Amino acid sequence: MESRYSKILEKNQREIVLLKSFPCSYGKCSFCNYINDNSxxxxxxxxxxxxxxxxVTGEFSSLEVINSGSVFELPAATLKQIVAIVKEKNIKIIYFExxxxxxxxxxxIISLFPNTExxxxxxxxxxxxxxxxxxxxKNFSLDEAALLNLSQNIYSTCLLICVQGQTREMIEEDIRIGLKYFKSITxxxxxNNExxxxxxxxxxxxxxKKYSHLKNHPKIELLIDNKDLGVFKQ
Ligand code: SF4
Structure with a gap:
């Protein structure tokens, strides 16, 4: 079962597409099964x-492209087509992973989209x-300086929560730090997967019980189910 196009109609309205790409260059995150979609x-x-x-219609002037990896792993022709669609549909904001x-x-990547954030x-x-x-x-550490530097260039970060070994305090701290440094967090x-x-x-x-209300936080996207964005491959 799969869905590769959807519209986010609540806050931060946008169209979203799940594209196929070459294998994630890292490919070793212990929780990741998205890479099964790579080709x-x-x-x-x-x-x-x-x-x-x-x-893509451009109706929200905002488009998110995800590809079970990084934008750099999309085929060149696909990336070129994204550039053309962004221009044609007058997309003002584009998201990449x-x-x-x-x-x-x-x-x-930024230089490919001169009129789009x-x-x-x-x-x-x-x-x-x-x-x-x-x-x-994941093979990197972040100290305060690295975090500050990253937050200058990265709009949003994803947090993964509720796994065995984590604590309540860790989750609360992750959300606090994410909101402190980034414009948005997911x-x-x-x-559970394989x-x-x-x-x-x-x-x-x-x-x-305690934090469902974060769904309404303007800087937070809370995904309780991995199909919440309407795009998925299972
Ligand atoms: S989580 Fe992202 S970086 Fe890690 S293996 Fe999966 S696609 Fe690659």
């Missing part, structure tokens, strides 16, 4: 991606460096 068949990817992009390792290359999202997942490295298997509640990471149901019940 090596460039022609097939372009055909599918062009079809999905043809649905990037892995942390690409954060010094953002200008390569490019907003990057990156999955920091947690501000606890040990947990990020040892549990989530809180993803972990859904990876070794497991959801902590007690944490989940606590979080939903």
């Amino acid at each position: 090596l068949n460039e022609d097939e990817m372009n055909t599918l991606n062009f079809d999905i992009l043809s649905k 990037i892995y942390y390792g690409y954060h010094k290359r953002l200008i390569e 490019v907003r990057f999202r990156t999955g920091i997942e947690t501000f606890d460096n040990d947990f990020r490295k040892n549990i989530y298997n 809180i993803n509640i972990f859904i 990876t070794k990471i497991k959801r902590d149901e007690e944490l989940f019940n606590w979080f939903i």
Whole structure:
């Protein structure tokens, strides 16, 4: 089952597309099963991606492109088509995902969209460096200076919560720090998948009871289900 085009109609209205791309250059995050959507068949990817992009209307002047990896892993023809659609549909804001390792290359993407604000999202997942490295298997640490630098260039970060090994205090601290440094945060509640990471149901019940109202926070996108944005592959 899959859905690759959707509209976000509540706050921060936008169209969103889930495109196919080459394999994520990192590909080692312990919780990640999105990379199952990656491909090596460039022609097939372009055909599918062009079809999905043809649905974009520009009605909100805002478009989010996700691709189970980073924008740098999209086929060149697909990226070119995105540039054309942004121009044709007068898109004023475009969102892309990037892995942390690409954060010094953002200008390569920004320069493709001279009349559009490019907003990057990156999955920091947690501000606890040990947990990020040892549990989530992300290969970077962030000190205060790195965080400040990153927050100058990255619009939004994703947090992954309610997994075994986390505590209530860690989750609250992650949200506090995310809101302090970034213009927006996406809180993803972990859904069990085939990876070794497991959801902590007690944490989940606590979080939903105490923090469901964050759905209405202007700077927060709270995703309780991984289909909440309307685009998914299962
Ligand atoms: S960087 Fe993103 S797409 Fe790549 S493995 Fe990690 S979570 Fe998955």
